[in-house]
Amino acid sequence: MVMNRRPVDVPQILLSVLFLMVMIVACLWIVQPFILGFAWAGTVVIATWPLLIKLQKLLWGRRSLAVLVMMLILILVFVLPFALLVNSVVESSGPLVYWATSGHMTLPTLEWLKSIPMAGDKLYTSWNTLVESGGHAIMDKVRPYIGTTTTWFIGQAAHIGRFLMHCGLMLLFSVLLYWRxxxxxxxxxxxxxxxxxxxxxxxxxxxxxxxxxxxxxxxxxxxxxxxxxxxxxxxxxxxxxxxxxxxxxxxxxxxxxxxxxxxxxxxxxxxxxxxxxxxxxxxxxxxxxxxxxxxxxxxxxxxxxxxxxxxxxxxxxxxxxxxxxxxxxxxxxxxxxxxxxxxxxxxAPLPDEDPDKVVEILEEPEQEEPSAAQ
Structure with a gap:
């Protein structure tokens, strides 16, 4: 009996695969701004899911109350420490930024060098001699790099807004994942x-x-x-x-x-x-x-x-x-x-515990070959 095979439509297969690839890339392009926030929320929800279930049992089986408590916990864990950190960085970096941008930068005298035992006075004298002899020239060379560094740090402040956006998305997606x-x-x-x-x-x-x-x-x-x-x-x-x-x-x-x-x-x-x-x-x-x-x-x-x-x-x-x-x-x-x-x-089956037996099995065909030839 002759079986007639249906010819393979190669263009249809290629175009179908191409269409699927285009759709996948388009979907990823659309959701790309939300991927990091969703991944962050997914890890948080997976890690804290047992806690949510325990809270739901304590709160009379109400999922809504448990989700509300979990959101308060997430805000305390993520938002509050970040706010304290930003406040601490701003307060501590203020004098440094003013010193770097004032245009009147001079090398410090480093008075604390005198307190170093044995070598303190010598280090203090050597440093101040260097400052008096070429300190201004050194600062003229260093000042452009300090300005560049300061500009870079200021530019990094833009990432704070991006982090806050991802943090907000994380909280939003966490609510949805906790709920469903x-x-x-x-x-x-x-x-x-x-x-x-x-x-x-x-x-x-x-x-x-x-x-x-x-x-x-x-x-x-x-x-x-x-x-x-x-x-x-x-x-x-x-x-x-x-x-x-x-x-x-x-x-x-x-x-x-x-x-x-x-x-x-x-x-x-x-x-x-x-x-x-x-x-x-x-x-x-x-x-x-x-x-x-x-x-x-x-x-x-x-x-x-x-x-x-x-x-x-x-x-x-x-x-x-x-x-x-x-x-x-x-x-x-x-x-x-x-x-x-x-x-x-x-x-796969476990190997033989005795390695010598495995070697003997490999050597057996070699020993049987001469007898077979005879």
Missing amino acids: GEQVAYGLRHFACRLAARRGDAAVILAAQAVRAVALGVVVTALVQGVLGGVGLAVSGIPYATLLAVVMILSCLIQLGPLPVLIPAIIWLYWSGDTTWGTVLLVWSCVVGTLDNVLRPVLIRMGADLPMVLILSGVIGGMIAFGMIGLFIGPVVLAVSWRVYSVWVSE
């Missing part, structure tokens, strides 16, 4: 099943677990260490404690810890003669610096049962590759890839 989170999650799982059946569904669930693990284990730990370190700095009398607390949080996010900020503060307190508060801050820094060794593993296990090395590698690599949003993208990609790899490998 189950439907959105089911839609994503349905789409993943359409692409890769049960493995696609498992990949979506694993991605959510990885996001929750990073949010609990890395972000919460960084916030706790940064806030506790900032409290220690403020109590010890260190100036600009709010700004330094934010620096500590960023340092903890990139896995450097709070000590790069706390150690110079301790040295400064001892150097200024305030040994009492220096000792207090030293003890407090030991507690804050070692807190992540206890808190982070516990929180990560609460989010997902993933290897610690996998999470930390994803956090650092993701931040290097994608910036702050890579803090969540990196671990998600590594976690999903690791699980897919594990499932794929587990489909």
